[in-house]
Amino acid sequence: MSRVDPLRRCVAQLARLPGVGERTATRLAYWLLRQDPQVAAEIADALHALHASMVKCSVCCDMAVVDPCPRCADPGREADTICVVERPQDISAIERSGGWRGRFHVLGGAISPLEGVGPDALTVRELLGRAPAAREVLVATDPDVEGDATALYLAGLLKPLGVRVTRLAHGVAVGTELEYADRSSVARALENRREL
Numbered sequence: 001m002s003r004v005d006p007l008r009r010c011v012a013q014l015a016r017l018p019g020v021g022e023r024t025a026t027r028l029a030y031w032l033l034r035q036d037p038q039v040a041a042e043i044a045d046a047l048h049a050l051h052a053s054m055v056k057c058s059v060c061c062d063m064a065v066v067d068p069c070p071r072c073a074d075p076g077r078e079a080d081t082i083c084v085v086e087r088p089q090d091i092s093a094i095e096r097s098g099g100w101r102g103r104f105h106v107l108g109g110a111i112s113p114l115e116g117v118g119p120d121a122l123t124v125r126e127l128l129g130r131a132p133a134a135r136e137v138l139v140a141t142d143p144d145v146e147g148d149a150t151a152l153y154l155a156g157l158l159k160p161l162g163v164r165v166t167r168l169a170h171g172v173a174v175g176t177e178l179e180y181a182d183r184s185s186v187a188r189a190l191e192n193r194r195e196l
Contacts, residue, residue: 099190110146
């Protein structure tokens with residue numbers, strides 16, 4: 001009976017991560033081999049705990065350790081402004097800018113018919129439930145075709161509710177994913193947001 005090569009198995013699993021190809025996965029696997037076995041055990045434990053301890057916030061749909069998340073529970077945040085992002089990691093980009101003190105809403109992606117992602121696959125219903133209490137909804141989806149389509153779709157749903165709908169302005173380059181934008185670009189985009 002042949003045994004599965006643990007190095008190849010590790011490389012194959014690491015290569016499943018976004019942005020990690022086979023060469024990087026191989027480099028990471030050999031790095032792990034050079035470390036004390038405790039390092040690999042701690043990494044494995046952290047990965048296991050990630051799924052075991054994270055929950056989806058029932059208010060903003062972000063991932064957190066508690067529900068509601070600390071941002072939604074923070075009384076110091078502006079409750080009547082909501083910044084809509086595609087992914088949880090986009091919140092960090094907005095927060096780093098220092099230009100937003102409102103609440104957030106994570107859509108869980110963007111409308112992309114070519115990939116089979118329609119509005120029903122996103123947290124649009126949850127956003128519409130929160131929108132009547134807001135005076136402004138800032139749509140901070142990525143400045144690409146899918147992000148723009150999602151922004152226009154949301155504007156069409158939100159405007160009849162009497163909510164001011166804005167979009168990030170110049171500062172974030174077209175085709176750039178929000179999570180990779182630098183702090184000052186995100187701050188300028190927040191400052192110069194425009195009506196949709």
